[in-house]
Amino acid sequence: MNIDISKEDFELAPGESVLIHTNEFIKVPNTLSACIYERYSVKSLGLMISPAHYMNPGYKGNIGLLAVNHSTVPIKLIPGIKICQLALFELTSEPLRPYEKQGGKYMDAKSASISKLHLDAEIQEFLKSKGVQKASDDMAKELGEYLMGHIRASAKRLADILRAEEESQKNG
Incomplete structure (x- = not known):
């Protein structure tokens, strides 16, 4: 789901996470590297922005x-x-x-995207050894959504069990 917060409000619920991207298009010269950190005043509200985001020399794109x-x-x-x-x-x-000479997976990014870890050479080699010739971004997104669905369902079941135990201790 993509939400343009310039057109509609978006509230991030407690415990929820979301991929966002900067409005700014960043160009890091080859003589520098860069990191993005959340501001302390934002962190003190409980909003964490990726602990740190590293940008290689020569990177350009929205973060x-x-x-x-x-x-x-x-x-x-x-x-x-x-x-x-x-x-x-x-x-x-x-x-x-x-x-730009490393075949950077996120070079010239315009928005936040799913992980492109599946494009790493060692991951591609592993997939080939299992009979998968190439994992596409769509396949990786589908797998990520499938896994996150199972994680959410497991977390809900665990939370329900813990709530039930807490309730029985109060009543017991």
């Missing part, structure tokens, strides 16, 4: 981030509100292979 609500109340995500800060790190020398 996809994972936002997690660790508070006990919903948090409204509002466009234009500053939730992160960019830290730049000067390199002592230029990289031998800048990001």
Whole structure:
């Protein structure tokens, strides 16, 4: 599901997470690397933005981030509100292979996306050894959604069991 928060409000429920992306298109020169960190004032509200997001020298694109609500109340995500800060790190020398020459999976990203871990050479090699010639982004997304559905169902069952045990201890 894609939600454009400039057109409709979006509240992140307690314990919920969502992939978001920056409004800014970032271009990191080959002489620098960069990280994005959440602002302390945002963290103190219970909103965590991917503990740190590293950008290779030469990376360019909108940055996809994972936002997690660790508070006990919903948090409204509002466009234009500053939730992160960019830290730049000067390199002592230029990289031998800048990001654009590494076949960067996220280069020129325009929005947050599912993990592209399945495109790593060692993962592709493993999949080939199991008879899968190439895992597409669609296949990875479908697998991720399937697994997350099972994780959510298991978490709900566990929460129901814990609530029932707590209730029986109160009444027992």
